[in-house]
Amino acid sequence: MLPAAFDYVRPSDLTETVQILAQRGDEGKLLAGGQSLIPLLKLRFALPEVLIDIGRLEGFEYVRVEGEQLRIGAGTRHAFLAASPVAREHAPALAAAAPQIADPIVRNWGTIGGSLAHADPAGDLGSVMIAANSDFVALSNRGERVLRAREFFEGPFTTALAPDELLVEIRVPLARGRAFGSYSKLERKIGDFATVGVAVCLDMDDGTCRTAGIGLTAVGATNLEAREAEVALSGRRLDNEAIEEASRRAADAADPTSDLRGSAEYKRDVVRVYVQRALKQAGGMNR
Ligand SMILES: Cc1cc2nc3c(=O)[nH]c(=O)nc-3n(C[C@H](O)[C@H](O)[C@H](O)COP(=O)(O)OP(=O)(O)OC[C@H]3O[C@@H](n4cnc5c(N)ncnc54)[C@H](O)[C@@H]3O)c2cc1C
8 A cells, every 4th residue: 555645854953853843743753764654654554744754864873882871872773783892792682682673674774763662562672671771862842851761661652752752862771790681582483573572681799680670572562671570689699599589570570462473371481481591591500
């Protein structure tokens, strides 16, 4: 099907973008890499009056360290992030997830900001951002505001962004010296969306877990935080008992539905097993 008619504007910078959003944010849609939006336009699930093309804004694609944070421009493509040595060094869970997203074509077009703003509960990055306790910077002509990743996803394909705001930067706390980070994804075939995904970020100190972050993909209405599991790990030695308890609690946090990818019961058990494996790896134990 062909998309319905729409106006097209291509602002030259962020200042012009927020001005257009202030005037037409309610009726418009930002177009970044188009990997989610263009299929929606073609199916006429999205019928914006205007497309605001931010796909070629300069200075919108970067991955760099500033202070205690890894800062990622919202216009950064998945492929750029997947190839970033800075991300590999400072955000291991993110570096593990980036090459598992979709296929090379989608990774070359799709942006981090577009992926997070689209808020697909089966999107991989939201869980990593939750596990890593990241912040998102939103910009409008009213100024900047910082949103916590844990409060960003309000429902399927729904976020805390206002219609006149765009996501401009993602801030991931740097993994400290003995930090552990992983992203485990079960997919039917390479390039598929997750049947289940599990992001784990731990701040470790000599076998003890100081703080834990666990995010879950495709097992709820949004990317989920496994809060009870995180609490069970914090300040605790990473022994078998702690690992069993945390993986059980993470499975309890999942709220999957049965579909072609598997039954709810199966998906919940995959969460348990993936959390258990990640924690054993973090604790230097055999699987
Ligand atoms: C075949 C295929 C396989 C895929 N597999 C996976 C997968 O395995 N894992 C996964 O996580 N994802 C997967 N995806 C989704 C893909 O990651 C997203 O489509 C892509 O990252 C979205 O980014 P984009 O730049 O293309 O966004 P667009 O499609 O341009 O925009 C998506 C939405 O975000 C909004 N938007 C874009 N940028 C911003 C911004 N800076 N601020 C606010 N709103 C913004 C748009 O208005 C739109 O509503 C897959 C997609 C395809 C087509």
